[in-house]
Amino acid sequence: MRRRAPAPGGPAAHPPARRAPLPRRPSPPAAAPAAGAEAAPAAAPSADAAAPAPAAAVIVGGGPAGLAAALQLASRGWSDVVVLERRGSVEHADTDLSYVYNIDARGRRLLERHGLAADLEAAGVSTAVVDVTRVFPDGRKEQRQQSVKDPTRHTHWLPRPAFVRILANALGRPPFSSRVRVITGASVTAVRRSNTPGGGVVVEYEAPGGARAALRPALLLGCDGVDSSVRAALEGWADADPRLRAAAGSFSPRRVPCPSAGLRFKVLQLPPRPALRDGSALENSGFALLQGRPSAALGRGAAAIRLGLLPFAEPDAPRTANLITREGHPIWEVADGEAMYSVLSESLPQADWRALVAPADMARFAASRGGAFPEPTHPDGAGAAVDGAAVLLLGDALHCFPPDLGQGVNSALLDVLALDESLSAAAKPKTEGGEAAAGEGREAALPEAVDLAAAAEDYHRRQLPQAEALCKLLPLGFPYQYSAGPRRTLWNFVFLAQLALSRALPWLMPPPTFMMVQDAGMDYVSILARVRRAQLVGRAILAALALAAASLVLRLARAGAGAA
Numbered sequence: 001m002r003r004r005a006p007a008p009g010g011p012a013a014h015p016p017a018r019r020a021p022l023p024r025r026p027s028p029p030a031a032a033p034a035a036g037a038e039a040a041p042a043a044a045p046s047a048d049a050a051a052p053a054p055a056a057a058v059i060v061g062g063g064p065a066g067l068a069a070a071l072q073l074a075s076r077g078w079s080d081v082v083v084l085e086r087r088g089s090v091e092h093a094d095t096d097l098s099y100v101y102n103i104d105a106r107g108r109r110l111l112e113r114h115g116l117a118a119d120l121e122a123a124g125v126s127t128a129v130v131d132v133t134r135v136f137p138d139g140r141k142e143q144r145q146q147s148v149k150d151p152t153r154h155t156h157w158l159p160r161p162a163f164v165r166i167l168a169n170a171l172g173r174p175p176f177s178s179r180v181r182v183i184t185g186a187s188v189t190a191v192r193r194s195n196t197p198g199g200g201v202v203v204e205y206e207a208p209g210g211a212r213a214a215l216r217p218a219l220l221l222g223c224d225g226v227d228s229s230v231r232a233a234l235e236g237w238a239d240a241d242p243r244l245r246a247a248a249g250s251f252s253p254r255r256v257p258c259p260s261a262g263l264r265f266k267v268l269q270l271p272p273r274p275a276l277r278d279g280s281a282l283e284n285s286g287f288a289l290l291q292g293r294p295s296a297a298l299g300r301g302a303a304a305i306r307l308g309l310l311p312f313a314e315p316d317a318p319r320t321a322n323l324i325t326r327e328g329h330p331i332w333e334v335a336d337g338e339a340m341y342s343v344l345s346e347s348l349p350q351a352d353w354r355a356l357v358a359p360a361d362m363a364r365f366a367a368s369r370g371g372a373f374p375e376p377t378h379p380d381g382a383g384a385a386v387d388g389a390a391v392l393l394l395g396d397a398l399h400c401f402p403p404d405l406g407q408g409v410n411s412a413l414l415d416v417l418a419l420d421e422s423l424s425a426a427a428k429p430k431t432e433g434g435e436a437a438a439g440e441g442r443e444a445a446l447p448e449a450v451d452l453a454a455a456a457e458d459y460h461r462r463q464l465p466q467a468e469a470l471c472k473l474l475p476l477g478f479p480y481q482y483s484a485g486p487r488r489t490l491w492n493f494v495f496l497a498q499l500a501l502s503r504a505l506p507w508l509m510p511p512p513t514f515m516m517v518q519d520a521g522m523d524y525v526s527i528l529a530r531v532r533r534a535q536l537v538g539r540a541i542l543a544a545l546a547l548a549a550a551s552l553v554l555r556l557a558r559a560g561a562g563a564a
């Protein structure tokens, strides 16, 4: 079996909605752009922030984690679930920032549970067999077909909007459409304790049109990404409340240094099947890497730039190319379209950039400040019981990191499955009559008798170690994939040496980190444990080699002295 190599050029973008939107299915009610446009839940949000309306669950953030969590709760029978998403549409993506997701068997588990695996296959490009093309500045091409024989390791590449649409469409179908309300254009402005004992937590938000509203959920899920307001609220509460801090952690960020953290990226929009100067086209369904050369326009000392293109299932969708560099690269000083045409023409002569990219698009690309890969970060708590409500963090709100291992969405979907397990584990015992004990007070709105405080504790115990392990795997995975240079060469050497050793002596040396992460049968904690073992074995081998070299030198020196 040939292993799936990391994607050339790293993350890529979705086709731009402005020029040629992805074909859309009719917009599901769940993804409707404004509050009230959907089937109303049991309790409508209060228009008065001072009198919050009760809700079974409020999910802050309508990204992959939030929509998947809504689907999971609804399939448990929960109704009165409200998703608050600040964007005008859950499928929204910034033209110059967005990316293509690689959904592996970890992420697929949740989709399979909800009968959505076929949607993933229809919308994505499978890695079972995929073309990889590398084009050098002199026009030379290196083409190969990459195949993964083991079906458990097949993954699918698809643009973020296409992935989110799978979840949104599912939420728009009965019975979920009457259980979940996705309010887009709703920005959460405050998450606070209710200030009454057992009164739970209150989520305030600005609804579309500027009206203020507030909800008081029994279960609050922070699925609001890297800069999570729910996580910030937990941190503030833990800071002020030693009992909460002792029980659930401080929620302050723990950072793991990683070589790829801080790298900057932006996305250039290209036409479908972009043409090269030699008349050939880069098919949408394959990976492509345009390798650049040093250019006078960027300064001779500047590292050559590269553009990475990730696969798109739609043959006629506009294509995207990722530019990823270190902070401070002179390309970020090129701020106008004309100058960018000159830089690209000189650095990447494989294509005629004026023919490929319209002046307005090139001007926007040049002006874009792009994004930066976050440092692997997780709080020291994954959830807590607060004044009778359960508050949990999922997805990037719990763990964020650079996209080196392609685990962002996949790990977010695992969080959702863990939430489901925690709710099951915290089910209240059945009464003698065989019925589940009825919930009281706030729990009366819930479809199941569940001890939410126990669920929060269980989730914290399950997911915090996974988040921590995942963040620690990032610097060990494949952090040098975005550039050429001595560090990458050294990394490649160590990777190949470890691979060879793991094949020759599998009982002694585990496979390289990157390959273990591709084994979806292993969880992140187990992978990290094996990585630590590999490090010990590696150090022991190095020590043995150093000892052997020293004794050889000593013997040679003695032999030399004897001969003299």
Ligand SMILES: Cc1cc2nc3c(=O)[nH]c(=O)nc-3n(C[C@H](O)[C@H](O)[C@H](O)COP(=O)(O)OP(=O)(O)OC[C@H]3O[C@@H](n4cnc5c(N)ncnc54)[C@H](O)[C@@H]3O)c2cc1C
Binding pocket: 011, 012, 060, 061, 062, 063, 064, 065, 066, 084, 085, 086, 087, 097, 098, 099, 100, 101, 102, 103, 186, 187, 188, 189, 223, 224, 225, 226, 227, 228, 229, 265, 371, 394, 395, 396, 397, 403, 406, 407, 408, 409, 410, 411, 412
């Ligand atoms: C360049 C790049 C490439 C990537 N490639 C991959 C990949 O190949 N595979 C992979 O698995 N992962 C990848 N990732 C990571 C992936 O994008 C994230 O892990 C994933 O989006 C996390 O999903 P989420 O739902 O937790 O958070 P997000 O996707 O960030 O969603 C959070 C949502 O919350 C909303 N929100 C935030 N604050 C508020 C508020 N106050 N009120 C209301 N709504 C709010 C936001 O608008 C957003 O829609 C990549 C990331 C980057 C940057």
